[in-house]
Amino acid sequence: MKMRTKRGLVSLIVFLSVIVGLVIHTGTGTPSALGWRDIAAICPVGALEVLAGAKAFLVHPIVLLVVILIVGFCVGKAFCSWVCPVPHVRSFFRPKSAKKAREEGDAKDAGTRNGTRIDSRHVVLLGTVASSFAFGFPVFCLLCPVGLSFAVTIGIWNLFRFNEASWGLIVFPLVLIAEVVLFRKWCTTFCPISALLSLVASKSRVLRPVVERHTCLHAKGKRCTTCVNICPERVDPHAMSIPECSRCGECVEACPSGAISIPLLAKKAELQAASNIENTEATQEASASEA
Ligand code: SF4
Ligand code: SF4
Structure with missing residues (x-):
């Protein structure tokens, strides 16, 4: 279902x-x-x-x-x-x-909503x-x-x-x-x-999506923004803090490589691994623009 x-x-x-x-x-x-x-x-x-x-x-x-x-x-x-x-x-x-x-790609155009924010x-x-x-x-x-x-x-x-x-x-x-x-x-x-x-919700860990860095296309250097684009809350599940996540599960179903799961309790190490993907990508993009 x-x-x-x-x-x-x-x-x-x-x-x-x-x-x-x-x-x-x-x-x-x-x-x-x-x-x-x-x-x-x-x-x-x-x-x-x-x-x-x-x-x-x-x-x-x-x-x-x-x-x-x-x-x-x-x-x-x-x-x-x-x-x-x-x-x-x-x-x-x-x-x-x-x-x-x-x-x-409404989410991508409007930017992501990670971390605690006042709006x-x-x-x-x-x-x-x-x-x-x-x-x-x-x-x-x-x-x-x-x-x-x-x-x-x-x-x-x-x-x-x-x-x-x-x-x-x-x-x-x-x-x-x-x-x-x-x-x-x-x-x-x-x-x-x-x-x-x-x-x-900034530190909520229960039922939050976690990205597996070994299978994520993004982490392998390929362009993939499916999870961000599908998210109704404009959240990037790679980020460490996602208080806007409503646990809808859309990103889990949409990920083309099955890299996202929703464990009962996301552990800090898993979150750090997911967050590292984003940091790696940001560093790669910065070096590419400098070159
Ligand atoms: S949709 Fe899946 S493969 Fe693509 S960036 Fe998100 S987690 Fe990685
Ligand atoms: S579970 Fe839903 S709200 Fe949370 S990141 Fe995935 S698509 Fe966005």
């Missing part, structure tokens, strides 16, 4: 679990979270917003925040590939555009917390495509089950489609969840 299909199935199971929880009233706390009693367990930004909006230390959001950040510290941004519904909504509405971007997503994250603090409620949730995906599904459920129609049934899908279809780079330039997870 292809990684894309596996990711779709896992996201669907999580999505349906949330919907079932809401329908049978298991008390999950928010419209876009699994949970136990009122500890909602998906969105760390939602927890931050609740804390900022309440202007108080609330135990449940703090528990969620700590748990999710520990998970992010271990598996980086796996949430983005394996839980978040947005990539699947996007591929539903724009199946060709994502494929075309990868084929055209526009972190500004949005700051704005998200500040607006919740100022207005006393989670303002960004009104725009968040993750929350909107759940809101649309719940709206449809209410329509069929209780014959309850609302303006949300028109407004939410329009906002969601506008965000994921028109704003193709939402995840890499806007998403505050991605921003927050990337801050704790």
Whole structure:
């Protein structure tokens, strides 16, 4: 089974679990979270917003925040590939555009995103917390495509089950489609969840891709950028620190020489070997340009 299909199935199971929880009233706390009693367990930004909006230390959001950040510290941004519904909504509405971007080497043109970096997503994250603090409620949730995906599904459920129609049934899908279809780079330039997870993922080792230097074409002096071009996060798996990696597995499937694998726990020696490939290439390129 292809990684894309596996990711779709896992996201669907999580999505349906949330919907079932809401329908049978298991008390999950928010419209876009699994949970136990009122500890909602998906969105760390939602927890931050609740804390900022309440202007108080609330135990449940703090528990969620700590748990999710520990998970992010271990598996980086796996949430983005394996839980978040947005990539699947996007591929539903724009199946060709994502494929075309990868084929055209979108990642290569825009540069890679290795190492910890502060960018526009972190500004949005700051704005998200500040607006919740100022207005006393989670303002960004009104725009968040993750929350909107759940809101649309719940709206449809209410329509069929209780014959309850609302303006949300028109407004939410329009906002969601506008965000994921028109704003193709939402995840890499806007998403505050991605921003927050990337801050704790710089040393994440669990399930990260590792490149085998003996089989990598790049290491053998041949030109190959397949892994970088296919990566939806514009990450180069050769690099030592890849906090933006969402563990999607696309590079593993695409590598023409089968040089990339995802061990349960990447060891430092393996990472160093992978990183050496990049350093060797950089040195070769520098000497060639000097000559
Ligand atoms: S796709 Fe495979 S062979 Fe090509 S550079 Fe990446 S790891 Fe090396
Ligand atoms: S393509 Fe590879 S490097 Fe890029 S996000 Fe997926 S697993 Fe990580």
